[in-house]
Amino acid sequence: MTDKVQLRTLPTQVAGVLIRRIASNGFPDGLAPSESQISQEFNVSRAVAREALKILSSLDMVEIAQGRRVAVRPIAEWDYLSPMLIEWLPQAQVRELLLELHDARVIFEPAICAEAARSLSRNDLARLHEILDAMTAAHEDPDAYLELDLEFHMEICRATRNRILDRFMFSSRWWQSAARRISNQAPHALPIATEQHRAIYEGLLARDPKRAEIAMRVHLEANKVNFLMAQQALAAP
Structure with a gap:
């Protein structure tokens, strides 16, 4: 990958x-x-x-x-959070697991985002705003954008002050990276993703758990659609 x-x-x-x-x-x-x-x-x-x-x-x-x-x-x-499995499992199994990752994130990340809206500090908001600005400037650099994307989601998780959630999110970053490298190949994927991240940020800035939760769910479901589209394009003769 x-x-x-x-x-x-x-x-x-x-x-x-x-x-x-x-x-x-x-x-x-x-x-x-x-x-x-x-x-x-x-x-x-x-x-x-x-x-x-x-x-x-x-x-x-x-x-x-x-x-x-x-x-x-x-x-x-098996320990599916290990990056070794990404590298060595057959590609068909990797694709199945990446889809399962998308489904898992839709289950737990909106809830994480809602909790962050209740607990995040001014410093957390400042850091998220800084990352969002950097993402806007990185639309022509997919690798840099990917790192910023991962950090944005990690910062939201850290804002919950829950160390178990933090370790889970951090441990799954290898799979998240693999999935995003595929979904980011969809047309205009990065600018659209930035606007979705901005909606998440605005929900957090308003300290509105429901708004933040919905924005995160919209973003993650769009990621899955992009992933499936990109997979179909790669599989086309």
Whole structure:
């Protein structure tokens, strides 16, 4: 989902291959390769194989039981907030998850916005206004705009003074970035998004929870429409 060249350690590269296999149901018996099997197949040391399995375990994709038996965990229990899954899951699964992300954000972000309208400070408003001005100036720079977009939503979440919400929003930023890179390809997406962000800001400035909530919902639902349009355009021959 990115054009940047990223260097990967050997355990991470091995883990990436295994992630793709697991996601593609490459182990229908529910058993992933053991440490020794990984070492033999990839011609790597047992230490590298062990670290690769630790990565899979950290993603909740496998469970390493006593006797070194490696069982594939249920797909519903994987750590979908990890950026590794964005990079290595099959593209069809990534697209499904990005749609689920849009639906999830429509459920919780309007409520976050309403809560922020009740609790945000003058400094919070000043920061949001600053970001909004920068977004207006960044319509010709999609990468810069994307960073500002993410920060705008994070600032709203921080204004709730809820650390659990803050960590959840921050942890999902990789998926948010991937989704926005697609939805931003829709015609005039950035100027339209700026006006939608301005409506959100004005609801917050008025300290009107309902107005802010509705503005956020309108924005997020428009994002989903743009995402679907962009996906259709990319899939067209």
